[in-house]
Each structure stands twice: as C-alpha cells, then as structure tokens.
Amino acid sequence: MRSIAAAALIGMLAAWPAIPAVAQLSAGQPALLPPDQAFRLSARALDPSTVEVRFDIADGYYLYRDRLAFRVAPVPAGRVNLPPGKVKHDAFFGDVQTYRNAVVLRVPLTRAGRAGEKLTVNADSQGCADVGVCYPPNPQQVEIVVPAAGARAGDYVQAAKPRGWFN
Amino acid sequence: MKRRTILVGGAVAGLSALAAGVAVFHSTSTAQRDGAALLDVVLPDPEGHDQALAQWRGKVLVVNFWATWCAPCRQEMPQFVAAQAALGSKGIQFVGIAVDQVAKVTEFSEQIGLNYPVLIGGFGAIELSRALGNSLSALPFTVIVDRHGRVAQRHLGPLVQPELDRVLHGLLKRA
Numbered sequence: 257m258r259s260i261a262a263a264a265l266i267g268m269l270a271a272w273p274a275i276p277a278v279a280q281l282s283a284g285q286p287a288l289l290p291p292d293q294a295f296r297l298s299a300r301a302l303d304p305s306t307v308e309v310r311f312d313i314a315d316g317y318y319l320y321r322d323r324l325a326f327r328v329a330p331v332p333a334g335r336v337n338l339p340p341g342k343v344k345h346d347a348f349f350g351d352v353q354t355y356r357n358a359v360v361l362r363v364p365l366t367r368a369g370r371a372g373e374k375l376t377v378n379a380d381s382q383g384c385a386d387v388g389v390c391y392p393p394n395p396q397q398v399e400i401v402v403p404a405a406g407a408r409a410g411d412y413v414q415a416a417k418p419r420g421w422f423n
Numbered sequence: 424m425k426r427r428t429i430l431v432g433g434a435v436a437g438l439s440a441l442a443a444g445v446a447v448f449h450s451t452s453t454a455q456r457d458g459a460a461l462l463d464v465v466l467p468d469p470e471g472h473d474q475a476l477a478q479w480r481g482k483v484l485v486v487n488f489w490a491t492w493c494a495p496c497r498q499e500m501p502q503f504v505a506a507q508a509a510l511g512s513k514g515i516q517f518v519g520i521a522v523d524q525v526a527k528v529t530e531f532s533e534q535i536g537l538n539y540p541v542l543i544g545g546f547g548a549i550e551l552s553r554a555l556g557n558s559l560s561a562l563p564f565t566v567i568v569d570r571h572g573r574v575a576q577r578h579l580g581p582l583v584q585p586e587l588d589r590v591l592h593g594l595l596k597r598a
Contacts, residue, residue, distance in 0.1 A: 288559055288579070323492075348497055348531060382492065388581045389561040390493035392522060392549055 289314055291383070291391040297415040299377045299398045304368035304405055307333070307377055310360045310412065316386045321353035323382035323393065326363050328375055334364040369402035454573040457555050461486060462572055464551065466542035469525050469532070474542055482516040483575075483594045484568040488544070488552045489519055491527040496563040499581040500535055506587060507539045513595055514570070520544040520551070522562060569594050 288294075296312040307328060313319060321341040326333050338361060341353030369375055377398050384390035398415040462484075465475045476484070487503060489496035500519075507517045519541035521528045528541055544551065549560045556577045557564040567576040567590065575594055582590075 288561065290559055291561075346494060348491060348494075348534070384494065385561075388495035388498075389559075389563070389579060390490070390495060391559070391561050392490075392546060 288385055288387070288389060289317070291394040292396060292415065294385065294391070295319055295381055295383055295394065295396075297379050297381075297396040297398055298412045299379075299400050300412045301369070301375065301400050301402050301410040302362070303409065304371065304402050305365045307363040307365065307375065307400065308360060308409070309363055309377060309379060310358065311355065311379075311381065312358050313356055313383070315357075317383055318354040318356050318386075319359065319381050319383040321355060323380070324361075325380040327378040328363060328365060329378075331365045331367055331369045331373075331375060334366050336361055336363050368405070371402055371404035371407075373402040375400050375402060454575070457566075457574045458568045458572040461555065461566060461568060461574070466520065466544055466548075468540060468542055469529050474540065476518065479516045479518065480572060481570055482514050483570060483591065485515065485517045485591070486566045486568065487517065487519050488548060488557070488562055488564040488566075489521060490523040490562055491521075491531045492523065493562040495581050497531065497535075499563060499583075500537070502582070502584060502587060504535060504538050506591060510591055510595070511538075515591055515595065518542065520548050522546055522548045567591075567594065569597065 294314045294317040296314075297309070298312070299307055299309045302308050309326060311319060321338055324336075324338060326336055339359065341355045341359075343351050344354050346352045363377070365375075377400060379396050379398075380393050381396070382391065382393045396415045398413050400410055400413050403410050462477050462480055465473050468474050476486070485503070485506075487496075487500075489500065491497065503517050503519075506515065517539035519537070519539065521541055521543055522545065523543070524545075525543055528543060531537075532541055549557075552562075552564045552566075553560055555564075555566050555574070557579060559579065561579055563579075563581060565576070565578045565582055566574055567578075569575045576590055
C-alpha cells in the first residue's frame, strides 16, 4: 500500500513539470518564487502616528530602494526616510541601491490614528532574482490596527492575501 | 478501510498519469493556439504606429518581453542584436515587446544600436506574456515561434549562447 502511495507521488511529480508552463529557468535550477513570497511584506503600528513596515527578502533576491512607495489610508503617510541600501552600478541607470535579506522602515503618519482604528498600508516594490529575472512593480497590502496612546507597539501583521499583478 | 486507501492511491496515480498525458497532448495544441494568439497581436512602435506581428508570419519569430528596469533583460539584448545581424537574412526575426515607457525604450535602443523592431506594450504586455505561459510575470521572457506559427520555445530568464544559436539554427533547418 505504501508503494502504491509512493507510485502515486512519483506519478504526480512526473506530471508536475508539464503543468506550470514556465516556472523555472531550466532543468537543474531552483524554481523561482512568486514576488509576494520572494518579498514578504509585514507591518505594525509602533504608536498612533508611526507605522513600521518590513520586507523579508528571500535569499538570492533583492529590492530596489528607489522603487519603494508607501500609502496609508485613511490616515495619509508622511515622508519616509529609507535606510541606505547596497550601492550597485547599473550601466543604464547609474548607481542604484538595493536591499537584501530584510529591510525595516518607519512610515510616519500625517496625524495620529485613533486607538483601534484600522489602517490599510499599501506598499509598491520592485525587485529581481540573482538568477537573472526581474518582477514588475508589485503592489502589496496589509491591514493593521492603531494601538492606544502609551500602549505597546502592535504585532506585525503579514500581508495576508498576496495581491499580485493580475490576481 | 485498507481497500479504500488502495483505491484512492490508485485513483491519484491514474489522475497523475492522465494529467501527464493531458499536458503532453495539450502542449501540441497549445503551441498552435498560442502561436496564433501571438501573431494576432498589434502594438504601437515607439513612433506610435501600430505594428502587427502577423507581418513576420513565415519567419522564425523571436518575441522578447523586456524592460529597461530589468537589468538582465538589457544584458542579453546585445546577443539578440548580433543574432539578428547574423541570421536575419536566413529567416530569423527578433521583435522586442517593451513593458516600459517610450522615452526609456528609445534611449536604450539607441544606446545598443538595436537592429530589430521594438513595440511598446506597457504593463499590459505582462498580461500577454502570462497568457503565453509566463506565470510569474517576470522578465525577460522570450517566446520563439516557428515558420508554421507554432510556439517552439518559451523561456523565462536570459537566453544564453550557445543555447540561443542552437535553438535558432535548429528551427531554421526545419522545413
């Protein structure tokens, strides 16, 4: 019976490469991650007027610093100070900065949110994989709750339902 | 209980085999269907004039989805320029579809002396590439259509020599 299960599994594995039309560069190379998994967004409210946003970046992937943009609703976001990235020379765009592993940034709000108020954090990012592919600008969204003034920072919330380009 | 498990296992194996069979069967008709869909595409060139991909029907057509914001795309394009120069008279036609703005496309095209047409697809071209099998919407993505209008290759990531030459020469030899 176990061998039948194994045969079924092998059957599924054998069929697998034929199903996703193009999911990897070529045989022997690791399959590429969808952008929402390569660049995992999470956010939390540090206090009623500050949101902390975090990207966890998978090994072998990087984000462009200048391609990050944030919007918060209903309390609008102020100007974000982006931490310096690693400088990389680009033949067409000149020096560009990239982030790897993780990047954490603070998004100041233009006014304090009310305790318990829901905030929608929208983040646009654009990145690439070292194997030689780039993803189009990727919008992601996460909902967080404003903590009471003086209370501890809220917990990180992962972008739950990844919102890709056409899904 | 035991019997039911075996039946389920067998059913899964059967479905898997069926899926594999369907995928293989599917790929032949998909090659024809996707090739036809691609040859139906009409997009503007950087001057704003509509260009139909059908004008290159009968050639081995290499359609490369790219953007200036994609460094690996820019890196592979000089090879395409060389291949177009070497094999253009033998029936190879490269066409770029840029997921980008006209100004950037024009600037980069001039920089590398692009010798094949580029059409402006904007971000809508990502959807077209997805329909052709680019499930991750990543770039560069290249689709090669044979002389009979069938998709012969779909490739995500840079196409490298000598692989590119091997594929193109193979398709040129085919009647």
